[in-house]
Amino acid sequence: xxxxxxxxxxxxxxxxxxxxxxxxxxxxxxxxxxxxxxxxxxxxxxxxxxxxxxxxxxxxxxxxxxxxxxxxxxxxxxxxxxxxxxxxxxxxxxxxxxxxxxxxxxxxxxxxxxxxxxxxxxxxxxxxxxxxxxxxxxxxxx
Amino acid sequence: xxxxxxxxxxxxxxxxxxxxxxxxxxxxxxxxxxxxxxxxxxxxxxxxxxxxxxxxxxxxxxxxxxxxxxxxxxxxxxxxxxxxxxxxxxxxxxxxxxxxxxxxxxxxxxxxxxxxxxxxxxxxxxxxxxxxxxxxxxxxxxxxxx
Numbered sequence: 001x002x003x004x005x006x007x008x009x010x011x012x013x014x015x016x017x018x019x020x021x022x023x024x025x026x027x028x029x030x031x032x033x034x035x036x037x038x039x040x041x042x043x044x045x046x047x048x049x050x051x052x053x054x055x056x057x058x059x060x061x062x063x064x065x066x067x068x069x070x071x072x073x074x075x076x077x078x079x080x081x082x083x084x085x086x087x088x089x090x091x092x093x094x095x096x097x098x099x100x101x102x103x104x105x106x107x108x109x110x111x112x113x114x115x116x117x118x119x120x121x122x123x124x125x126x127x128x129x130x131x132x133x134x135x136x137x138x139x140x141x142x
Numbered sequence: 143x144x145x146x147x148x149x150x151x152x153x154x155x156x157x158x159x160x161x162x163x164x165x166x167x168x169x170x171x172x173x174x175x176x177x178x179x180x181x182x183x184x185x186x187x188x189x190x191x192x193x194x195x196x197x198x199x200x201x202x203x204x205x206x207x208x209x210x211x212x213x214x215x216x217x218x219x220x221x222x223x224x225x226x227x228x229x230x231x232x233x234x235x236x237x238x239x240x241x242x243x244x245x246x247x248x249x250x251x252x253x254x255x256x257x258x259x260x261x262x263x264x265x266x267x268x269x270x271x272x273x274x275x276x277x278x279x280x281x282x283x284x285x286x287x288x
Contacts, residue, residue: 044224051256058263061197061278068195077234080192086184094171
């Protein structure tokens, strides 16, 4: 009897755990992408407001000072902390994306680079957070 | 027998706008890291942090072309970078053609208006305006009697 099944390949290739060449499917690659989007959108909306509030310097000094004083309230101080955290992540991860695109072995090291981004983020925030909390506390005592 | 062939499509001649958008995000991104980190350091970390920011502080900065150029570059690069990012996200998630076009139109209008407003503010800024309330001006305004 003739078998209709195709003849088995002489050497069967091992099934890859993940499809080859994926950066964005699962794990660090995907989560960095999710965080990049969320921080990007948040920064964009802040930027819209920030250009408008700064434009008040053209109205009068007292108008600008009145609005900018709200940025000095403790709750806004915490908001600035979150904003800086978002910007620092977006900045370092953006540089990681550029390295993935242009560095010959960038894709190979994208996971390691994600953790380097996280470490750099922690270091910078460890510097900025106490500084900002100092400013907030001195404003509360003011 | 005469057969008419349709005009052949040009291949490889069309300029790929998306490619330039892709390059712009990376090129502007590198510059923005420097500009924004510098901006955050000067305004939020150095001196008294966010507490120091008032009209006199801004007037002191804009008295030098250095900060006018710095902020002007930040304004243009960041708004176009952000607007293009929002356009990408809109294309990813908004499949309804009308909603897609409306949202991207709104993003474009916001970006163009804010770039124009910001550029106008930076270029026409007066550090010693006549309508200033007492005590709001930088000290150097006293030299012109304000």
